[in-house]
Amino acid sequence: MSIFERNPALRWAVPAVTAVALVGGGSAIGELPASAGDGLQARTAAQLLVDVQQASLDGLSGTVVQKSDLGLPDLPIAGASGGTGSSDLTSLVSGTHTMRIWFAGPDKARMALLGTLGESDVIRNGQDVWVWASKDKTATHYVLPTHDAADKSATSPDLSAFPTPTALPTSPQDAAEKALAAITPSTDVTTSGTATVAGRPAYELVLKPKEATSLVAQVRVAIDGTEHVPLRVQVFAKSVADPVFEVAFSAVDFSRPDAAQFAFNPPPGTTVVEGKAIAGPGATDPALHAPQPGSAGMPTVIGKGWGTVLVAKVPVPDASAATSGSTSATTDKTIAQLMKFVTLLPTVSGSWGSGHLMAGTVFSALLTDDGRIVVGAVTPEGLYAALAAS
Amino acid sequence: MSAAELATSPAARPLRHVSTRFLRSELRLIFGRRRNQAGLGILAVVPLILAITVKVSTPRPGHGPDFLASITSNGLFVALASLSIELALFLPLAVGAIAGDSIAGEANIGTLRYLLAVPVHRTRLLAVKFAAITIFSLVATLWVSLVGVAAGLALFGGGDMTMLSGGQIGMGPAVLRVVMATVYLGLGFASLGAIGLFISTLTEQPIGATIAVVILNVMSFILDSIPQLSWLHEWLPTHWWMSFGDFFRDPVAWDGLTRGLLTAAGYALVFWLAAWARFSDKDVTG
Numbered sequence: 001m002s003i004f005e006r007n008p009a010l011r012w013a014v015p016a017v018t019a020v021a022l023v024g025g026g027s028a029i030g031e032l033p034a035s036a037g038d039g040l041q042a043r044t045a046a047q048l049l050v051d052v053q054q055a056s057l058d059g060l061s062g063t064v065v066q067k068s069d070l071g072l073p074d075l076p077i078a079g080a081s082g083g084t085g086s087s088d089l090t091s092l093v094s095g096t097h098t099m100r101i102w103f104a105g106p107d108k109a110r111m112a113l114l115g116t117l118g119e120s121d122v123i124r125n126g127q128d129v130w131v132w133a134s135k136d137k138t139a140t141h142y143v144l145p146t147h148d149a150a151d152k153s154a155t156s157p158d159l160s161a162f163p164t165p166t167a168l169p170t171s172p173q174d175a176a177e178k179a180l181a182a183i184t185p186s187t188d189v190t191t192s193g194t195a196t197v198a199g200r201p202a203y204e205l206v207l208k209p210k211e212a213t214s215l216v217a218q219v220r221v222a223i224d225g226t227e228h229v230p231l232r233v234q235v236f237a238k239s240v241a242d243p244v245f246e247v248a249f250s251a252v253d254f255s256r257p258d259a260a261q262f263a264f265n266p267p268p269g270t271t272v273v274e275g276k277a278i279a280g281p282g283a284t285d286p287a288l289h290a291p292q293p294g295s296a297g298m299p300t301v302i303g304k305g306w307g308t309v310l311v312a313k314v315p316v317p318d319a320s321a322a323t324s325g326s327t328s329a330t331t332d333k334t335i336a337q338l339m340k341f342v343t344l345l346p347t348v349s350g351s352w353g354s355g356h357l358m359a360g361t362v363f364s365a366l367l368t369d370d371g372r373i374v375v376g377a378v379t380p381e382g383l384y385a386a387l388a389a390s
Numbered sequence: 391m392s393a394a395e396l397a398t399s400p401a402a403r404p405l406r407h408v409s410t411r412f413l414r415s416e417l418r419l420i421f422g423r424r425r426n427q428a429g430l431g432i433l434a435v436v437p438l439i440l441a442i443t444v445k446v447s448t449p450r451p452g453h454g455p456d457f458l459a460s461i462t463s464n465g466l467f468v469a470l471a472s473l474s475i476e477l478a479l480f481l482p483l484a485v486g487a488i489a490g491d492s493i494a495g496e497a498n499i500g501t502l503r504y505l506l507a508v509p510v511h512r513t514r515l516l517a518v519k520f521a522a523i524t525i526f527s528l529v530a531t532l533w534v535s536l537v538g539v540a541a542g543l544a545l546f547g548g549g550d551m552t553m554l555s556g557g558q559i560g561m562g563p564a565v566l567r568v569v570m571a572t573v574y575l576g577l578g579f580a581s582l583g584a585i586g587l588f589i590s591t592l593t594e595q596p597i598g599a600t601i602a603v604v605i606l607n608v609m610s611f612i613l614d615s616i617p618q619l620s621w622l623h624e625w626l627p628t629h630w631w632m633s634f635g636d637f638f639r640d641p642v643a644w645d646g647l648t649r650g651l652l653t654a655a656g657y658a659l660v661f662w663l664a665a666w667a668r669f670s671d672k673d674v675t676g
Contacts, residue, residue: 008671015663022656023625063645096620100643112555114643117457117474117635119554132556137459139556251645267552269463 040201040225045189048205048223055228059104059256062198066097066247069240071361087115087135089122098250102257110262125262131275132264139266142275186210186305197222197231198249209306213382215239215362216306227254237361244361302386309376309386314367342367348380352387412510416522420488421529429484430533436480437472437538444468445545457635464551465542466568469535470638473575476534477631482607483600485527485579489586490599492519493669497594512670516587520662523583531576535568555640567642571634574647578631581654582607584661585627591669624649627657 004011043051102110110123121132129142188208195204202222209216215237222232232248266272299312345356348366355368357380366374366383374383420426444461457471473481496502505515551564559567586603593599610628613619623629630650636643 004670011667011670012664015660015667018663019656019660022660026625026652026656063643095617098646100639112639114636114639116632117554119556119639121556130556134554134556137552264556265558267463267550267556267558269552270556 040194040203043191043203045191045205048191048203048228049189051228052223052230057103057227057229058254059102060229060252060254061102061257061261062100062249062252064099064101064247065250066099066245067243068095068245069242069361070244070363071237071240071359087113087118087120087133089113089120089131089133102261104256104259104262108259108262121264123262123264125264128264129275130264130266132266136271137269138271138273139264140273140275141266186307192220194225195222195232197224198252200231200252201225202231211306211378213378213385214306215360215364215377215379222248224252229254235362240361302389303376307376307378307382309374309378309383311372311374311386314371314373350384350388352384357383412514413518413521416518417525420522420526426488426526429487430530433476433480433484433530433534434537436476437468437534437541440471440475441465441468441538441541441545460552461542462546464564465544465546465548466539466551466564468542468546469538469568470571470635472534472538473531473572473634474632477575477579477634478611479604479608481527481531481534481575481579482582482628483604484530485523485583486586486603486607487600488526489523489583490590490601490603491596492523492587493590493665494593494599495590495596498596513666516662516666516669520584520587520658520665523587524577524580527580527583528573528576531572531579532569535572539565539568551638553638553640554635555638557640559640567637571637574637574650575631575634578628578650578654581657581661582627584658584665588661588665588668591665591672625653627653629653 098114100112100114102108107124107126110121112122113120115135119132119134121130123130123132124144127144127146129144131140131142132138186209188206188210190206190208192204192206195202202224205221205223207219207221209218217236217238220232220234220236220243221230223229224231231252232246234243234248235245237244299310302309302311342356345358345367348355348357353368353370355366355372358365358367359380363375363377364380364383366380366387368374368387372387374387376383376386378386440458440461444458448462449459457467457474460467461471493502496505506512548561548564550558550560551567552558582603585606586599589599589602590596607628610626614623614626614629630646630653633643633646633650636646
């Protein structure tokens with residue numbers, strides 16, 4: 001104490017040093033130096049891919065944080081507020097989200113999207129799939145056809161088996177499979193040493209598109225050093241330094257979760273909806289699917305690899321109202337909102353015609369005046385070229 | 391948090407008896423004041439209003455705060471809905487008023503001089519002050535919960551509680567989780583109280599310190615809602631408060647709660663030390 005009595009100003013050093021130490025120590029947690037992965041032997045990209053394919057996962061549980069910054073304006077879709085901290089499943093397209101994942105074999109999986117004072121759960125237990133939303137206390141029940149389950153068991157079973165509101169992958173496994181499926185001669189595949197994800201040493205696989213029009217600079221997949229399970233997937237765009245999309249475990253445990261974790265009984269007071277047999281997207285809430293072109297015919301695929309572009313017809317509001325019956329009012333309103341939103345987008349034109357362009361960080365979308373929608377992870381020029389070719 | 395430990399830190403051991411008496415007299419002052427009793431009364435109004443309005447007009451699921459629509463299924467949710475409403479302003483204001491008053495109030499009415507004339511080290515004075523703030527914070531939060539639980543059980547009854555994850559737990563574990571969530575929030579407010587204690591050493595106007603605490607609290611909530619500052623969010627004193635809902639997941643999601651407690655402890659420690667740095671050689675003229 002005497003030093004402080006001689007020099008009172010020194011007292012201020014105590015809270016200052018404490019604050020710096022706490023902030024420094026807090027930041028260091030979770031950002032352990034990459035040298036933590038030094039114990040891993042070097043592996044080639046091909047070896048890693050095989051590791052991933054052969055990984056037999058008995059079970060796991062963990063917390064997954066998904067961040068996306070797709071450069072999208074907030075879409076005026078009813079319910080899709082898109083905010084951080086929302087437990088609405090449609091909100092996954094933007095912001096930061098925390099999910100808890102439990103997995104115990106292909107037919108037992110659960111994903112819980114944690115919102116502020118809310119939670120949405122997707123639970124698969126055998127042939128039963130439950131979708132629970134605490135916000136409106138609804139539980140939707142789907143029964144998977146048996147043969148379908150067998151088909152799906154080879155791939156990620158937790159989310160691909162029912163209509164997801166967004167096409168974004170929600171678990172690292174799912175995301176890695178989507179990314180790896182895109183590996184064709186169009187991609188440079190390399191490894192870049194090791195990384196530490198969720199405190200575990202991991203290999204990093206780097207995929208670089210060769211396609212000039214691609215907006216994706218690289219996709220980095222971190223693969224667990226011992227379990228060979230993807231722990232993190234990052235998508236980097238050419239225009240921004242930080243990942244535009246990232247899904248990563250912040251904590252992971254490879255022990256098999258308790259079977260009770262996958263049991264779901266709708267609590268009293270819940271609105272239980274029996275979902276239709278799962279045939280494809282479009283079976284659930286029409287508000288989620290209204291802007292999608294599914295009902296107006298299958299989209300055309302132009303190009304391949306990273307340059308793939310989808311061309312589809314947009315449903316016009318009248319047609320949609322006629323087909324969707326009682327919910328047409330909401331659907332109409334949503335489409336009207338979307339149309340209003342679309343007109344705010346910059347107008348572009350070329351030899352293919354004219355339309356409105358939405359340029360995100362990692363993909364572009366174009367709505368032509370003749371009612372076609374063109375989407376791809378390519379530059380706007382790539383879209384124009386695809387339109388000209390179609 | 392460290393408040394209780396600070397109050398009975400090793401340095402205080404020879405004077406242990408004096409120490410608890412000091413704390414008790416401090417608590418008597420806080421809880422004996424008419425204005426503080428009135429404040430606690432106002433805090434109790436929110437759960438009562440919630441319980442009665444929900445009884446009169448049942449909210450539709452999907453509208454309003456998450457816990458609000460659940461009240462009809464279990465009265466315990468009155469406490470949770472009240473906490474989620476009061477944590478934005480009312481409870482921080484109550485704790486801020488006590489913390490702002492702690493030093494500046496004594497300086498303002500001229501009693502700080504006499505307090506310092508007592509052979510009590512200033513460090514220990516600050517420790518006792520913060521211990522009292524922490525106890526008040528816990529009591530005020532538990533009071534809101536208690537009124538909420540009482541009103542809820544009276545109007546809606548108890549029974550199994552449906553958690554956010556959709557599972558159900560029995561009444562006993564449910565009450566335990568409500569208590570844990572309440573204590574968690576109380577500790578969070580106490581960390582704001584440490585900031586208030588520090589500000590209180592800077593001024594002789596208690597109302598100024600209280601207003602400063604409330605402004606900081608509101609500022610923290612505003613910053614927390616700006617997506618461009620997402621790197622800052624996890625460091626904000628109020629950011630983890632809403633995590634009290636994590637007690638009602640199956641299983642309890644401890645990640646956010648642990649971070650919340652660490653953040654609260656960090657703020658409490660740094661600002662208590664800042665108060666100490668400021669107060670130890672402060673000229674008391676009031």
